[in-house]
Amino acid sequence: MDGEALHEMAIRTAMGLPAVVETQPFSEGIFVYKVVGKMFVMTSELRGVPIVNLKCAPPHGAALVRDHEEISPGWHMNKQHWITLSPGDGIDETLVEDLVGNAYDLVVAGLPRAKRPIDPSRGAAAD
Template identity: 35%
Template structure:
């Protein structure tokens, strides 16, 4: 998994904005002002991407894939972190990014959703 590919994929999603959180040393991706992805490191500096996930699916993913853990520094029920060295397919990770984006997008007001779709 390459950081640049993940960043590029995140930026292809409608209405996505990016910032860098200096305190966390993490790149953050937002839609409608709400974060859906964060690329940074764990306590040992190992690269991870953290994504929102439907709770039941989040648990299933953690049980299925060794490289997926409860969201680092996030609500463990609703967020997963994925280690870059976990050998997961690009398709799976892009699917999980899209899932995270969709969960956030669906919670935005209808007005904001419409504005994003118009971009």
């Protein structure tokens, strides 16, 4: 997957989830996607190459970094809880969709129950 497609897929997937807002709190060209004020995805460029930072559970993130050349510990983020996707043949739409969805679910699960836009254990709207 090339860099433009990587950004497009991550953004489209993030914005399709409940209660997500796009912000630009840092600088031009860096977009942050939040649910109930909590960041779960960031798109930016590193030395001119489009990248996507995603929240990730530590064991899952470590396995992804080990198994995918295009995945590294989170750039400018807590390297235990964030990963960075770079363009390359090992990144496809399904992987990006899954990782964005997992990042969202991880953040939603950490929210107080009353603030959750969905129940992450059921994948349904919260009551």
